[in-house]
Amino acid sequence: MTRRRSTIAVWVVLGLALLVAIFPFWWMLVTSFKRPVDIFAGVSLWPQHLTFDNYSRLFGPYHMGSFLRNSVLVVTVAVAVSLVLGTLAAYALARFRLRLGLNEHALVAALLVRMLPPILLVIPLYIVLSKWGLLNTRLGLIVIYSGLNTSFVIWMMQSFLEEIPRDIEEAAMVDGDSRLTALRRVVLPLAAPGLAATAIFSVITTYNDFLIALTLTSTPDAQTVPVGVSTLIGKIQIEWGPMAAAGVIGALPIVLFALAVQRHFVRGLTLGAVK
Amino acid sequence: MEGGAQAVAGPSGARVSERWARARSSPYLLLLPAGLALAAVAAYPLIYGLRSSFERYRFGRDLGSAGLANYRSILHDHVFWTAVGTTARYVIFAVVIETLLGLGLALLVSRELRFGGIIRVGLILPMTIAPVVVGVIWRLMYASDIGIVNPVFGWLGLHEPNVLANTTSAFIGVVAVDVWEWTPLLFLIILAGLQSLPQEPLEAARIDGAGPVRTFFDHTLPLLMPVLMVAVVLRTIDAIGTFDQIFVLTKGGPGTSTQLISTYAYNTAFLFTQYGRAMAMMVALLVFLLLLMIVAIRLMRRAAARSAA
Numbered sequence: 001m002t003r004r005r006s007t008i009a010v011w012v013v014l015g016l017a018l019l020v021a022i023f024p025f026w027w028m029l030v031t032s033f034k035r036p037v038d039i040f041a042g043v044s045l046w047p048q049h050l051t052f053d054n055y056s057r058l059f060g061p062y063h064m065g066s067f068l069r070n071s072v073l074v075v076t077v078a079v080a081v082s083l084v085l086g087t088l089a090a091y092a093l094a095r096f097r098l099r100l101g102l103n104e105h106a107l108v109a110a111l112l113v114r115m116l117p118p119i120l121l122v123i124p125l126y127i128v129l130s131k132w133g134l135l136n137t138r139l140g141l142i143v144i145y146s147g148l149n150t151s152f153v154i155w156m157m158q159s160f161l162e163e164i165p166r167d168i169e170e171a172a173m174v175d176g177d178s179r180l181t182a183l184r185r186v187v188l189p190l191a192a193p194g195l196a197a198t199a200i201f202s203v204i205t206t207y208n209d210f211l212i213a214l215t216l217t218s219t220p221d222a223q224t225v226p227v228g229v230s231t232l233i234g235k236i237q238i239e240w241g242p243m244a245a246a247g248v249i250g251a252l253p254i255v256l257f258a259l260a261v262q263r264h265f266v267r268g269l270t271l272g273a274v275k
Numbered sequence: 276m277e278g279g280a281q282a283v284a285g286p287s288g289a290r291v292s293e294r295w296a297r298a299r300s301s302p303y304l305l306l307l308p309a310g311l312a313l314a315a316v317a318a319y320p321l322i323y324g325l326r327s328s329f330e331r332y333r334f335g336r337d338l339g340s341a342g343l344a345n346y347r348s349i350l351h352d353h354v355f356w357t358a359v360g361t362t363a364r365y366v367i368f369a370v371v372i373e374t375l376l377g378l379g380l381a382l383l384v385s386r387e388l389r390f391g392g393i394i395r396v397g398l399i400l401p402m403t404i405a406p407v408v409v410g411v412i413w414r415l416m417y418a419s420d421i422g423i424v425n426p427v428f429g430w431l432g433l434h435e436p437n438v439l440a441n442t443t444s445a446f447i448g449v450v451a452v453d454v455w456e457w458t459p460l461l462f463l464i465i466l467a468g469l470q471s472l473p474q475e476p477l478e479a480a481r482i483d484g485a486g487p488v489r490t491f492f493d494h495t496l497p498l499l500m501p502v503l504m505v506a507v508v509l510r511t512i513d514a515i516g517t518f519d520q521i522f523v524l525t526k527g528g529p530g531t532s533t534q535l536i537s538t539y540a541y542n543t544a545f546l547f548t549q550y551g552r553a554m555a556m557m558v559a560l561l562v563f564l565l566l567l568m569i570v571a572i573r574l575m576r577r578a579a580a581r582s583a584a
Binding site: 010013014017018020021022024025027028031039040042043082085086088089091092093095096098102106108109110111112113115116117118119120121122123124125126127128143144146147148150151154179180204207208209210211214215225226227229230233238240243244246247250251254255257258259262 | 301302303305306308309310312313315316317319320321323324327380383384394395396397398399400401403404405406407408410411412413414415416418420421423426455459509512513515516518519522523536537540541544545550553554557560561564565568571572
């Protein structure tokens with residue numbers, strides 16, 4: 001009897017936690033489908049009159065189309081570049097004992113870069129990029145994100161590559177492959193799940209970045225989705241409907257990606273300390 | 276091409292070791308591009324920033340050396356010290372609440388396995404989305420005219436708080452948002468830790484007649500400690516750098532009630548173009564963070580070693 005009662009209590013607590021976690025998303029979603037009149041018409045957990053007007057205004061006068069295009073371009077290129085640079089480095093660290101304790105130092109350095117809060121970097125980055133003429137360009141963002149994300153790729157891929165037995169690539173090399181061919185033909189396919197998880201994590205953190213893009217870009221020519229979302233708030237009178245719609249657009253791709261990697265979440269977030 | 280790297284495991288056949296020997300130099304070349312990238316976007320800006328903390332800027336132009344003037348000026352800047360205090364309170368409240376809630380939820384879910392997958396997915400959603408979107412969501416929740424927090428307080432017969440309009444409630448409000456966003460992180464890490472615990476000591480304690488509370492404090496918690504510490508320190512480092520949600524929710528206001536070091540440094544640099552002063556703050560912050568990061572790396576290594584064993 002008491003056991004039964006405690007089980008019910010557990011479910012009540014979990015249900016409540018789930019409600020608290022999910023409801024705010026619902027509130028944003030519902031608001032994004034309401035007409036301005038209905039938004040101000042008191043609490044309603046369902047759009048009184050379903051409208052897509054907020055979304056069409058978001059993609060019209062509020063430039064969401066450009067923000068999305070910029071984000072997709074910047075994130076794709078930066079993640080691709082950092083995956084190549086980071087995986088090569090991770091392979092070197094996982095397979096060779098290097099001089100000067102480089103294996104150890106390189107990993108710690110990568111980890112430190114990963115943990116640095118962006119606010120520490122943006123002020124000098126702003127000054128440096130303005131000197132190079134890369135302010136408010138997508139190229140500038142790509143350069144910065146590629147470099148910063150490389151640290152994460154090194155850290156993740158080193159641990160994934162270490163789990164792959166050496167014998168297999170040695171066999172490939174006996175068959176005449178060069179080291180890099182063996183890496184590409186044999187090791188990477190085996191490391192594919194880890195590589196995919198690393199790529200998706202990289203997409204999430206790069207797409208979600210706000211502060212770097214906020215300081216280094218200033219017009220819809222280069223601004224990314226999070227910055228675009230924040231521009232809707234700066235107005236004197238807040239446009240709640242488009243702002244909610246912008247939040248939905250900003251969240252949607254990431255929620256889908258996150259669900260795809262939830263098995264690897266703990267490893268990615270604790271930087272490998274907990275698997 | 277030829278350098279001095281040594282392959283870790285000597286392969287068996289002679290032909291293989293020849294190949295291995297020929298490839299010996301390549302690891303340094305493989306590291307080079309990544310090393311250059313990290314140097315360009317992290318090391319260089321940090322060094323540049325360190326230098327600029329000793330320079331005088333006006334309207335964004337470098338006017339030459341300022342000696343220690345920037346450091347002296349932040350030392351006497353009470354707004355800066357208020358921001359330091361607010362950041363400390365923000366981080367302590369947020370991390371403690373998140374740890375307790377995360378631990379509680381993880382203990383519940385690890386016991387109740389039916390629908391565990393769905394519950395886990397639902398609970399982790401808040402931390403996956405951009406912090407800016409988190410800010411937008413809570414603007415919509417807190418808004419006095421279109422939000423839902425005020426009506427809910429009203430229905431409960433409580434005073435409607437107007438969360439972001441008053442100094443105390445705004446601070447509580449931004450901490451609550453942090454708790455909403457990041458409790459899932461602590462929950463997930465602790466859950467993973469709990470599920471990897473050895474079962475024997477816990478079983479033994481149960482057989483010896485120890486109640487669940489005793490078992491938790493005598494056995495589960497000590498065993499969980501390495502993982503828990505990693506989670507707490509990583510979260511603390513992250514929380515100290517909080518910027519996005521504050522920028523979207525309050526911009527540090529009302530007054531200076533939610534002004535954190537990050538938002539104050541941002542304003543100093545990009546509203547008042549005093550790069551030197553802002554960088555002096557960031558150098559001070561970096562020194563403090565480096566200490567925490569060293570602790571973090573130690574703890575992570577220990578936890579990783581334990582989970583490997």
